[in-house]
Amino acid sequence: MSPVRTRRRRSLLAGALLAASFLAPAPVAAAPADAAGGAVTDYAITVDPGAAGPEIADTMYGVFFEDINRAADGGLYAELVQNRSFEYSTADNRSYTPLTAWTVDGSAKTLDDDGRLNARNRTYLALDGGSSVTNAGYNTGIAVEEGKAYDFSVWARAGAGATLTVALGDAGGELARARRVTARGGWAKYTARLTAARTGTDGRLTVSADRPAALDMVSLIPRDTYKGHGLREDLARRIAALRPGFVRFPGGCLVNTGSMEGYDEASGWQRTRAYQWKDTVGPVEQRATNANFWGYNQSYGLGYYEYFQFAEDVGAMPLPVVPALVTGCGQNRAVDDEALLERHIQDTLDLVEFANGPVTSEWGAKRARMGHPRPFGLTHLAVGNEENLPNEFFARFERFRAALAARYPDITVVSNSGPDDSGPTFDTAWRLNREADVDMVDEHYYNSPQWFLQNNDRYDTYDRNGPKVFLGEYASQGNTFKNALSEAAFMTGLERNADVVKLASYAPLLANEDYVQWRPDLIWFNNRASWNSANYEVQKLFMRNTGDRVVPSSATATPSVSGPITGAVGLSTWATSAAYDDVEVTGADGTRLLADDFSGDASRWTHTGGGSWSVRDGQYVQGDETAENTMVSAGDPAWHDYDLHVKATKKAGKEGFLVAFGVKDTGNYYWWNLGGWNNTQSAVEQAVDGGKSTLVSRAGSIETGRAYDIDIEVRGRQVTLYLDGQEWGRFTDDKPAEPFRQVVTRDARTGDLILKVVNAQAADARTTVDLGGAQVGPKAAVTTLAAAPDAVNTETDTAVAPVTSTFSGVAGRFTYTFPAHSVTFLRIAER
Template identity: 65%
Template sequence: MPTLLRKPGLVAGAAVLVTAALAGPTVPTGAARAETPVTDYTMTVETSGAGPEIADTMYGIFYEDINFAADGGLYAELVRNRSFEFGPVDNPSYTPMTAWTTAATGGASGSAEVVNDAGRLHENNRNYLRLDVDADRRGSAYGLTNSGYNTGIAVERGERYDFSVWARTDAGETPLVITLHDDSGSLTSRPLRRIVRGDGWARYTGTLTATRTSATGRLTVSAQGTGTVSLDMVSLFPRDTFKGRKNGLRKDLAEKIAALEPGFLRFPGGCLVNTGSHEAYEAPDWERRRSYQWKDTIGPVHERPANANFWGYNQTLGLGYYEYFLFAEDIGATPVPVVPALVTGCGENRATDDPELLRRHIQDTLDLIEFANGPVTSEWGAVRAEMGHPEPFGLTHLAVGNEENLPDEFFERFERFRAAIEAEYPDITVISNSGPDDTGAVFDRAWELNRQAGVDMVDEHYYNDPAWFLENNDRYDSYDRQGPAVFVGEYASRGNRFRNALAEAAYMTGLERNADIVRMASYAPLLANVDHVQWEPDLIWFDNDSSWGSANYEVQKLFMTNVGDRVVPSTASSTPQVSGPIGGAVGLSTWRTAVAYDDVRVTTPEGEVLLSDDFAGDAGQWSPLTGSGSWAVEDGAYVQRDVNAENTMVTAGSADWSDYDLEVTATKRDGSEGFLVAFGVKDTGNYYWWNLGGWNNTQSAVEKASSGAKNVLVADDTTIEPGRAYDLRVEVRGRQVTLFLDGKEWGSFTDDAVAEPFRQVVTRDERRGELVVKVVNAQDAAARTRIDLGDVRVRPTARMTMLSGDPDAVNTATSRPIRPRTSVLHGVDATFTHTFPPHSVTVLRIATQGR
């Protein structure tokens, strides 16, 4: 997507000289400098003080198979639907022949049928392809072509690609011809030929070497002669996988992850862990989705059952627990698997009460620990050794559950898991969680239970707008130091613009400052295929032949590769704040719901009428804000009729309004949610709304939209009944808002949190003898900062790495405006002044005496 990049550079007021070590942006002229506003700050570093130690696991990565992150992503397999297991249970548009088409040459004919019978390759591998072939003329062949992912199969000139297929024939011998090609012709110097012999399944392999680079390749597997040949597990892997591992990982993606130097790898989710059925596969149950269970994902790949992914596609499980453990080992990260607690989340919200099923999952978890750490003489340690890794993987942390909305039901089951694990493996840290949000009834109850039980660590998840991250830097300052440690397992500011990354960077200074309580933190999600996105923002984006880190990735990398060993206490002055009342127009909206609104009144506290509309005539006082929906005056009410439209907001009044009462009567006619009554409306991306009956009519909340991203300010479990008229009242007084439902107070909030754009944290790198100073300046003004390091002696130069740019800049496949610039900073002393550019993240590595 196109972005306007404002070139960063030195700013007026800098008292030190920067010598570029790498090519960087042009320094603005004096005239340009004068146009940049400057705010003065002071920063004091207590270099003789000692803050908390920083765990090696402070920052890590969270991997979930979402956005095609595994098949078509990190898992290097190039053939899509290699085992013909796709179906409507995965996605309504899927069939067993998804990504395949038949192909005939030289006048050949035949038929292709996917079958599911006792002749299958393996009990877990249900489907296979049966080809009836009539191709006995010279040069003729009949088979099928695979389209791969995205635009096709990507190959690079000179690289080798390993082909394999399981096959059998009733013709005694059947020649197979394997070609790799695109619309311009062959991508190899010659086809690969193999002879299938006999009616027993056997694996046939070979290697193709690309003679051209292409992102639109196709793989065709054709048979010659006559008769019936059966095929399964049609595979094409690049020889050059990450670390050269068989059944391995796509190199460019794995290398970008490894470059983060993560301290841990949390896997495999996420919502796919605790959604779907928790039952084992039984014959009648093969066509339904079930939760991710680790024993399905190990052993030979042709013996692993495919599963319907929670995110609406098929997962082959070729990337399984063994491969996750290997990947963690290869990148030096602590593995942190997540197992289901038999309480579903992510909108399903039900608990399994079958005691035998619970017992089995607890035993499966104990078996998982044995698989990771057990000796080769143990049952599951022997399985690991047989797969090629006799040495233990060194598992130390394990999470039970993910974002459960039923805290009591979850915790009852969690305690059973924890007791069993601690009895057999007392050195394993068992991680609990606090639900899907940063606050609210579920969060409070979950934390109460975790504290009472003395849980070691609690996993918190939250996705909020950038302002929230700027406002909540001190979130963990007041956490109980005697209670559980915190694992921030999923967080993001709902956007991949640089302004989002800046807000996250500012927040990370608070995580690091509280390293005694926040032991682990990971951005989420990690990966996104540009053509298959279920969730965004994401850290790393890719298509079939390229990948790139988002602006958020660059921030994470900068922090993760400059952590330090211990926090050094530091303080900084704050930014002057100008805060007025909540002001703006009023609005009415809907979300996949038909609603009738009537009797709208806006009055001042003194009773002056600013707006009154009973819709006896037209709706001339209202203007569409989003351009969606079907609004009309019907029977004296203003009705939005489209039950499929999302955010249909219409507005009335002035952006200058403040201190007013908004009253409206609302009736739900049809659809899945309730009412959206807006106030403080500035524009399409900045407003507040009272969302009654939201989230498929499961809860209600006031949400604040800031630059298009929303954050919940207050919430409860109110739901909306169709056909009933509700009287709604919103009282806005300064920055205090009180809401009334049918005359009773529903809730209130004061939106007075300070979004501080200037944040810092200082740590010490003991091995290098350096102070690591991280400074975030997330504002339009430059930050001219007097830095006082006390009486420490330092070298006069420091290494400086900086990210800066337009706050709306977005990294793409063809443009990377947000990237690190490395320089040498001169003039460093015990006290010195440096000006941090607008919209920047800066790391200074300052060597202390003797270095």
């Protein structure tokens, strides 16, 4: 997962309808009306059942788990106590202290001294006699269900005969009968079972001592967890219901950010470390916590053993990701430490042994001691995640690959192509991967719904003999049904190219609604409930109806029209202060449309973003170095075929300039982003209903204090960009966003042809289906997802849900009308 900072212009929720008006630059032509008065567009699908398309592996669709949005602690990991080991620290998060989530009644203090529980669990609570400490859990508090049992445990050190009392209650009183345990001296683990007398969602857990006592690892976990393995049952069941072919873990940005060194037991430093698997196995009280890249701490109660166990429990292939000693996610640093690199390579070899080794091996024995003597059957392993330094990454990747090939030649080692779907990093990474004959390359992208509708053919032209694709992270920047529709349309292209795209997973998987660092997400939850997004319902439909082989088919396209790029002009910044001057817009015929040298005021400009704009010394200056997207615009949204000139000077901050054109409103425009991505590259991005995608990009940075001449020439749908009089790049934005997509697969187990159709437009799609002579039964089992484009599933409202029915009109050639804004699967039995 890329950080919000790197992808911040792509993390907005998409806006308006996926209707004809959305499909710019090729909107759907006016459709005829059916007998009932609704809009209808006619299509034809032709199937060739005798031809053999690509095989589809059982593992094609999977899930990607990263501890973002409190996905682990406070989420899938069933622990109900937050900061259970008092390890939160201001060094990790300015708002944290060792008593975050705790309140003390009486006298207590946290200590980090020789009296600690162990070297990896350093901080503990010293509680005076007669005092108590209370934990608030996550969200509104600790949620319990009437009649359910909850296992309490604590590590304590107290004088013999000291009594610890455990209570669970809320504002209404007792939630469970209090329990008492008697201490017996030095550090020891004490347990008790609490049974909820009633249901509550804002409970508090209190531990009190009648004599001085030291406490650590205070825990409360539901007795009922998924298959008894410590994971929150409702979340795990929703993931299992997808029937994922693989589970990719533990990240994302957790893999390659922060220090690559291990935990220092001597000093116990708590700075952010890259996720290193050896930190996360063994007894939980001996696992060092870590400052999460996403701004909170990880207990590592959900560690590598639990990940492997979960993959096995849901019938999925485990796919771990290890760091390559090149930091990513906006950090962009190559670690030059040969000894450290060799240590990480050895750690990776040890990981394979932990997963697959016999119980007689060192790490196989460790796995067996944790409760799983049988190997986990690891077959795939990824090295690195979204590194933006492709040459440095690949040099290190080759070292890992060579070591793995020598010891474990049957392991598929996965490389990656950086954080975006295109651009200089992507191109360089793919060249290196192809030249080295890498087995598989991990691609990531988060783009607008329009991009997904425009790029159904993305993998049609990939080299069939080159590295295979693992689409490890993708999403269309929103959880509305129109986002899910665009993803469904794109997935038909993934299946059609199943000989190239071998693995694919939407990302991220989980989000706690009160701790969100990233949107969109597949499954949402709080401390009491969970619910599926519209995107989840699409993923589930594809994952449970994949089939074994593609059956070649074709479909007619949607009638479309196109026109010139139209819109006003704009200026903006992102975490940067900049000055603009000498703005001039001239029509293609030489007509001056706008000229502003800011010798007066800025009355012609409309402020639509944040920041602090003012006219200073004949320049229009945005002075806030922290504000993001400070857009001001001027001109007529109907303008087309014009030249825009701007003089821009960076004054201070992290990035460069944002010069916009084709501005229709706050969510629909193009901008030339000069010095974006922490001043490492420049790109033209298109925003459609708030969601962005990149049209062209190049590496480069902007100097502070230097005045740049920026010129943008718009002609029809072609745009040419000039920087200081030299052509920087050009593009033509004329690719249609096709709303009608389909694919056909065959399920060998059931003998069904599965016709999958996405209709992402406001018109019904009246479709003639020609099965090419296939012998079929008269009925089809139909599953339909249909809803308003802006529909969103919530805790209390399931607006997007599958509806099943039977269609009795199947024949060698038949007509079916696919509803507007719908995904429809027809399972047709072959005779």
